Amino acid sequence: MDAALAINIVDSTIRLSTPLLFAALAGLYSERSGVFDISLEGKMLIAAFASATVAALSGSAWAGLLAGVGAAVAFGLVHGFASITCRGNQIVSGVAINFIAAGLTVILGQSWFGEGGRTPPLTGDARFSDKVLPFAQELSGVPVVGPIYSGIISGQNVLVYLAFLLVPATWWVLARTRFGLRLRAVGENPAAVDTAGISVAWLRYRAVIICGVLTGLAGTYLAVAQAAGFNRDMTAGKGYIALAALIFAKWRPVPILFACLLFGFLDAISIRIQGVALPGIGTVSVQFVQALPYILTVVLLAGFVGRAIPPRAGGVPYVKER
Amino acid sequence: MSRPFAKLPAWIDYGLIPLLNLVVAFLVAGLVVLVVGESPAEAAMLMLRGAFGYGEGVGFTLYYTTSFIFTGLAVAVAFHGGLFNIGGEGQAYLGGLGITVVALALGGILPWWLNLPLAAAAAALFGAAWALIPAWLQARRGSHIVITTIMFNFIASALMVYLLVGPLKPAGSMNPESRTFEAGASLPKLDGLFELFGASLGGAPLNVTLFVALAAALFVWVLIWRTRLGYEIRTLGHSPKAARYAGMAETRIIVVTMLIAGGLAGLMALNPVMGDQYRLQIDFPAGAGFVGIAVALMGRGHPAGILPAALLFGMLYQGGAELAFDMPAISRDMIVIIQGLVILFAGALENMLRPGVGALYGRLRRQGPVGAEAGKATA
Numbered sequence: 001m002d003a004a005l006a007i008n009i010v011d012s013t014i015r016l017s018t019p020l021l022f023a024a025l026a027g028l029y030s031e032r033s034g035v036f037d038i039s040l041e042g043k044m045l046i047a048a049f050a051s052a053t054v055a056a057l058s059g060s061a062w063a064g065l066l067a068g069v070g071a072a073v074a075f076g077l078v079h080g081f082a083s084i085t086c087r088g089n090q091i092v093s094g095v096a097i098n099f100i101a102a103g104l105t106v107i108l109g110q111s112w113f114g115e116g117g118r119t120p121p122l123t124g125d126a127r128f129s130d131k132v133l134p135f136a137q138e139l140s141g142v143p144v145v146g147p148i149y150s151g152i153i154s155g156q157n158v159l160v161y162l163a164f165l166l167v168p169a170t171w172w173v174l175a176r177t178r179f180g181l182r183l184r185a186v187g188e189n190p191a192a193v194d195t196a197g198i199s200v201a202w203l204r205y206r207a208v209i210i211c212g213v214l215t216g217l218a219g220t221y222l223a224v225a226q227a228a229g230f231n232r233d234m235t236a237g238k239g240y241i242a243l244a245a246l247i248f249a250k251w252r253p254v255p256i257l258f259a260c261l262l263f264g265f266l267d268a269i270s271i272r273i274q275g276v277a278l279p280g281i282g283t284v285s286v287q288f289v290q291a292l293p294y295i296l297t298v299v300l301l302a303g304f305v306g307r308a309i310p311p312r313a314g315g316v317p318y319v320k321e322r
Numbered sequence: 323m324s325r326p327f328a329k330l331p332a333w334i335d336y337g338l339i340p341l342l343n344l345v346v347a348f349l350v351a352g353l354v355v356l357v358v359g360e361s362p363a364e365a366a367m368l369m370l371r372g373a374f375g376y377g378e379g380v381g382f383t384l385y386y387t388t389s390f391i392f393t394g395l396a397v398a399v400a401f402h403g404g405l406f407n408i409g410g411e412g413q414a415y416l417g418g419l420g421i422t423v424v425a426l427a428l429g430g431i432l433p434w435w436l437n438l439p440l441a442a443a444a445a446a447l448f449g450a451a452w453a454l455i456p457a458w459l460q461a462r463r464g465s466h467i468v469i470t471t472i473m474f475n476f477i478a479s480a481l482m483v484y485l486l487v488g489p490l491k492p493a494g495s496m497n498p499e500s501r502t503f504e505a506g507a508s509l510p511k512l513d514g515l516f517e518l519f520g521a522s523l524g525g526a527p528l529n530v531t532l533f534v535a536l537a538a539a540l541f542v543w544v545l546i547w548r549t550r551l552g553y554e555i556r557t558l559g560h561s562p563k564a565a566r567y568a569g570m571a572e573t574r575i576i577v578v579t580m581l582i583a584g585g586l587a588g589l590m591a592l593n594p595v596m597g598d599q600y601r602l603q604i605d606f607p608a609g610a611g612f613v614g615i616a617v618a619l620m621g622r623g624h625p626a627g628i629l630p631a632a633l634l635f636g637m638l639y640q641g642g643a644e645l646a647f648d649m650p651a652i653s654r655d656m657i658v659i660i661q662g663l664v665i666l667f668a669g670a671l672e673n674m675l676r677p678g679v680g681a682l683y684g685r686l687r688r689q690g691p692v693g694a695e696a697g698k699a700t701a
Contacts, residue, residue, distance in 0.1 A: 092406075
C-alpha cells in the first residue's frame, strides 16, 4: 500500500469518526448518570436538520451550530422529562424520540423547502470550512512528519479538532472533578448520592443536557461541516454505531476514542474494499464490512472478549424513599 | 414495567388513561399539521375517508393491519416476559427469507393451501432463529436484549442486501430481488369476501394472511393467559426474583419467549412477500417491525387491545397515503411522527397524567355518595 493511499484512508477515518465520537461521548455522560439513551440517532438527526436550516437561512455556520445544539437539547429534555420526572421506560422513550425526529425532519423539510426533505445547499460561511494549520504547506515536503502533518492533522474543520479535544476533557471531568464523581455515583448508586443531600434528578438532568449538546454537535457536523446541507435520514444509523462504540469501550472515555476510530476506519475502507482480494481471506463483501461494527458489538456484549458491564443503576428510574 | 404510582380502578387504568394519552398524542400531531399550514380537522377527515370510504381503501387498511397484528404481537409477547424486542424488523426480514426458500422450491409443485402452512412454518422458524442469539445472550451472558436486537436488525439488513444483490438475484436482472414465485406460492386475495358485502377490493393486496393473523392473536391470548408457559412468562416479567424462587427455569423461559416473539414477527413476512409482491424485495418490512412497538404499547400487550391498535395504524398508513395526494405537505412521514408520539405518550409518558387523574378521581369520590375509598387514590 502506498503512502498517499494510507494518508487518504487515515484522513477519511478521522472525518468519519468525528460524529461517532461526539455521539458516543454524549451517550457516555447520559448513561454514566443512569439514563440509558438509545435516542442518540434521533437527536443527531434533528440537530442536523435544525443546523442546516438555520445555516441556510442565516448564512452563518455558527448560528446553525447554535440551532442544532438547541434542537438536540430540547429533544434531550423530553427524554429527561419522560425518564427522570415521569419515571417512564427509558428505552421506550428513546425509541419514540428516534421516530419523531425521523418523521419531523422530513415533514418540516418538505413543507419549508419542498425538495423531498433536503435543505438548500450550503456555501461559503454557512459551512464549517477546513482549516489549514500554520506551516502545513512548508512542512509537506519533509519526509514522514510532513505528509502526516499536512495531510491528516492540518486541513480538518473546527469541529473535528473539538471532538478529539473532548476526549481528554471528558476524561478529566469524569475522573477528576466533583461533578464527574457525583455523575458516576448517581449512575451506580443513586440512593447514596441522595443520602449525601445531592439532588439525583438535577444531576441526571444536567447529564441529559450535556448529552443533548454533544449530539447537537454531532448532527451539526454531519450537515454543516461534512456535507453541505441536510438529507433525509442522513444519520443512517450512526447514532446506533455510536451506541455500539460506547458499549464496545465499556463506558470509558479513552477507549471510546479508539472504538470510534475503529468503526470510522471500517466505514472508510468499506467502499474501497469492494472487489479487492485480501491475502488469505479473498474478497470480502461490502455488506460484511458494513455489518462488522454491529457484529463486533454483539461479540463483545456476549462477554467473549472481555465483559462490558453497564452502570448499575442504568435504566432504573430513581424513586426517593418516602 | 414498574408502576410506582397509587392504584386506581381498572377502568381508569386500562380505559381512561390510555385513551387520554392517545388523545394527547394526536393533539400534538395536530399541532405539527398546523405548523405545516394545513387544517388538522380536514386532514383527519381526508384520512378517514381514504382509509374507510371505499372498498379498495378498506382493503389496503386491512392489509396493513394484518402486518401490524403480527409485529404488535411479537413485541407484546416479549413484553410480558419483561423483554423489549426491538428486533421485529430484522426477524420479519429473515422470515421473508424462509418463505422465499419454500416458495422457490415448492411454488411450482404444490397448491397455495399446502404452501401456506409450509411457508408459515419456515417464516416462523427463520424469524425465531434470528431472535435466538439475542435471547440466549440475554439469558446466559446478561447482554442487554435491546442492544443486541438493534444490532441484529442492522446485521439482518446487511445479510439480506448481500443475498439479494448476489445469490438470490436471477441472472440477467438488475433489480435486487428474487425471481417471481409461481402461482402455487401466491396467496389468494379476499375479493370474494368483499363481494359478499357488495364492495370491490379493487387493487388492494388484502389476502388470506389476515386469517393467519387473527389466529395468531387467539394463539397469543391462549398462550399468555391460559397456559402454564404463559403464566411462567408473566411471572418472569413481573418479578424475575419470584420466578427464580418458584423454581422456574429462567433461561428456558427467556429463550422460548423470544423464539415465540421472533416467530410471530417472521410470520408477518407472509403478508407482503406471499400475499402481495410474490417475490423477495429489499426492505420489504418497511418499518412494520417498529410499528409493532407502538401497537403493542397502545394495545397494552393484550390481543384485544392489539387488534384495534393495529387497525388504527393500518388506517393511518392507508389514510396517510391518500392524504398525501390532497395535501402534498403531509407525506407518509407524518405517520412516523404519529407513531413516535404514540410510543412517547402511551409508553414512556404513560404516568404523566396519572397523578392528575388520580387526584381528580379522589376528589370526585369524596364528593360522591360513597366516600369509603376516598383518599386512597391520591398519590
